[in-house]
Amino acid sequence: MSEEDEQRIGKEQHPYILKSYGAYRSKRLQAYINEIGQKLARVSDRPDINYTFTVLDDDTVNAFAMPGGYLYISRGMLAHLNSEAELAAVLGHEIAHVTARHAARLETRSKIAKVFGAAAGLATGSSGGFVLGDAFGGVFVRGYGRKFELEADELGARNMARAGYPPSSMLATIELLKQKEKFEIRQARTEGREARVYHGLLSSHPDNDKRYREVIKAAENIGDGGAEERAEEYLERINGLKWGEREQVGILRDRQFYHPQLGIKMRFREGWRLDNEGSRIMAVSPDNDAILQINAYSYRNDTPEEMLKRQLGENNVRDGRSLTIAGMPAYIAIANRADSPFGPKPVRYVVVFDQRRRKAYIFAGAGKRDLSRIAADEDFIAMIFSLDRMNQADYQVARKLQVRVIRADETTSFESLADESPLPNYPVDRLRLINGMYPDGQPEPGQMFKVIL
Incomplete structure (x- = not known):
């Protein structure tokens, strides 16, 4: 791959990436990331490249580089870093993939095609990049491999030292992100699902x-000894950063689920949790043995009953009746056999037509051990029938969460903060993770740290 090819690929794929993820809407933050990125690029082995740095509106822990100097970091990654030096570690690692021409050094043309053929289909919902080995859904890590990852660590650490950052912060960043990955694996095991980790740092x-x-520590001999972590400066820069899913996914506050984009709300049962996979929303039981899926579609001029029977087949539907939910026409029934997260099962279906928005909300509930009877049907019905339209007060409650920086005192603990946290799942662990204190750390009195409000 020539340098001209690198430039062409990066320039061609940049619009696809922005369309898939969206650029984070903060000129101030974009300018800050560009400032640090350009500072590192100037001391790299290829300072002549026209580097472009972009913060993506993506809550996954993600950073990656495209050929030609196009580099991306997610707001989810920024939320988990705790100093400017850690930011420099991530950006320096990605710059190293560009300067070392790792894409051009792939062994075969088929590997090149495999890596960059995936770029046009980025909207997969999977995380990638620094923590995932520079992967679009895992593809980059299969292309680059461990050898190039270590080389990027080494070159990135050198660039950090030249730019005035301690290379030891790259080790701290790697360990922080490995803890995040370990937590995800433990969480997935508890919840009975596959971990959302694709060839990660572990x-x-x-x-x-x-x-x-060893290769990172070797870089500590470079520089003038005046390296700074700049932790408080970094935290001040990200204060107010948006936290969580993008607007189209929905928000859980205590047991109340809000979807501001659709203008609807519903109440989850005690102990049930919210799980999102792309545009699909799921309420999952405490024992992971029952799931209620919620999808929204545009509908034509048919009725809820016609829509459901068209999808499932007339003879596959029983116990059906028409009704209204929150003033909206609906149809409730059971499918004798239908696809579910547990395979073919009897499924409780409810279709609700929101005539104001021309949307059909399809609820589908199933249990892991259901044969003919639906064991969690009472829970499914209670949640579905709690569906209602959001009012003005609801929109205020469902405002987007933010990363806020505060200073600890003698009484501060993550346990006490978690009691009032709006985070729906594992609040103590999540607060520790974003502050680099997982699994059992606590903020020291006087220390600046992050909370979610």
Whole structure:
């Protein structure tokens, strides 16, 4: 791959990436990330490239580089970093992939095609990048491999030292992100699902391998000894950063679920949690043995009954009746057999037509051990029938969460903060993770740290 090819690929894929993720709407933050990125790029091995740095409106922990100097970092990644030096570690690692021409050094043309053929289909919902080995849905890590990841660590650490940041912060960043990945694996095991980790740092930087520590520590001999972490400066820059899913996914406050974009709300049962996969919303039971899925579609001029029977087949529907929910026409029935997260099962269906928005809300509930009877049907019905339209007070309650920076005192603990936290799942663990204090750390009196409000 020539340098001209690199420039062409990066320029061609940039609009696709922005369309898939969206650029984060903060000129101030975009300018700050560009400032740090350009500072690192100027001391890199290829300072002549026209580098472009973009913060993506993506809550996953994600950063990646495209050929030609196009680099991306998600707001989810920024929320988990705790100093400007850690930011420099992520950006320096990604710049190194560009300067070392790792894409051009892929062994075969088929690998190149495999990597960049995936770029046009980015909207997969999977995270990638620094924590995931520079992956669009896992593809980049299969292309680059461990050898290039270690080289990017080494070159990135050198660039950090030249730019006035301690290379040891790259080690801290790797460990922080490995803890995030370990938490995700434990969480997935508890919830009975696959971990949303695609060839991450646990595979490219295993705990029993000291090589990446050695190549990073070697960079500490570079620079003038005046390296700074700039922790408080960084935290002040990200104060007010948006937290959580994008607007189209919905928000859970205590047991109340709000979807501001659709203008609807519903109440979850005690202990049920919210789980999102792309545009699909799921309420999951405490024992992970029952799931209520919620999807929204545009509808034509048919009725809720006609829509459901067209999808499932006339003979596959029983116990059906028409009704209204929150003043909206609806149809409730059971499918004798239909696809579910647990395979083919009897499924409780409700279709609700929102005539104001021309949307059909389709609810589908199933249980892991259901044969003919739906064990969690009472829970499904209670949640579905709680559906209502949002009012002005609801929109205020459902405002987007933000990362807020506060200073600890003698009484501060993550446990006490979690009691009042709007985070729906694992609030203590999540607060520790974003502050680099997982699994059992606490903020020191006088220390600046992050909360979610």
